[in-house]
Amino acid sequence: MPPARILTATIVLAVLLPLAPQASGYEATTVVDGATIQGKVVFTGPPPPPRKVIPTKDREVCGSGVREVEQILLSRDKAVQDAVVFLKKVEKGKAWPKPAQTPALENLKCDFVPHVQVVAVGSDLEIVNSDNVLHNTHGFLDRVTVFNLAMPNQGQRIKKPLKRPGLVRVECDAHGWMLGWVYVVENPYYAVTAKDGAFALKDVPPGSYTLVAWQEYTGFVESPVTVKGKEVRSITVDLKK
Numbered sequence: 001m002p003p004a005r006i007l008t009a010t011i012v013l014a015v016l017l018p019l020a021p022q023a024s025g026y027e028a029t030t031v032v033d034g035a036t037i038q039g040k041v042v043f044t045g046p047p048p049p050p051r052k053v054i055p056t057k058d059r060e061v062c063g064s065g066v067r068e069v070e071q072i073l074l075s076r077d078k079a080v081q082d083a084v085v086f087l088k089k090v091e092k093g094k095a096w097p098k099p100a101q102t103p104a105l106e107n108l109k110c111d112f113v114p115h116v117q118v119v120a121v122g123s124d125l126e127i128v129n130s131d132n133v134l135h136n137t138h139g140f141l142d143r144v145t146v147f148n149l150a151m152p153n154q155g156q157r158i159k160k161p162l163k164r165p166g167l168v169r170v171e172c173d174a175h176g177w178m179l180g181w182v183y184v185v186e187n188p189y190y191a192v193t194a195k196d197g198a199f200a201l202k203d204v205p206p207g208s209y210t211l212v213a214w215q216e217y218t219g220f221v222e223s224p225v226t227v228k229g230k231e232v233r234s235i236t237v238d239l240k241k
């Protein structure tokens with residue numbers, strides 16, 4: 001190839017590459033004899049004291065009293081609500097579920113709703129301001145800004161793509177106490193625990209995996225798990241620090 005041609009080809013590639021969709025590396029396929037990894041997330045350590053929050057501004061919307069924000073949601077039998085559970089580095093498996101609507105993160109009464117959610121890599125997150133005050137919704141992935149949105153208007157909605165996997169910590173630059181979490185997953189084997197701490201990951205191809213559980217107070221806990229075809233495996237994950 002003459003040098004001019006090579007140069008042209010290089011320029012075309014350089015222009016096209018940033019437009020290519022972000023490959024997650026995950027391949028959806030038909031799962032034969034899929035297994036189920038299910039169980040419960042618990043925390044058997046001493047529960048941490050709630051975080052005390054006193055709104056210092058916009059009190060007519062944010063409230064004026066002291067707020068007690070639990071750092072971990074525990075039932076009487078130590079079950080953990082709102083823990084994120086997922087399988088790490090799965091290359092192929094079941095198809096992604098079709099979301100009924102774009103996942104949303106709402107600024108509501110100076111809190112993030114939901115407090116914790118899981119979103120597929122490459123999908124949009126719609127950030128919503130339901131309050132009649134300015135929120136500045138700021139998401140960080142490993143301290144790097146993923147989105148940073150000044151939202152002065154009630155009813156405002158902005159969609160932002162989540163291009164990279166991992167844990168996104170969401171803060172509000174206008175209200176220092178606001179805190180939310182979005183875990184961006186690379187495969188559809190994930191769950192957020194309900195009040196009873198239960199989770200179930202279905203249609204898992206037979207094989208060996210690392211099951212990861214995350215909760216904002218405890219951080220990450222990894223458990224190795226191997227499943228055979230059609231096996232139903234039950235695991236209790238203790239997040240105790």
Ligand SMILES: [Cu+2]
Pocket residue numbers: 107110134135136172173174175178
């Ligand atoms: Cu705010």
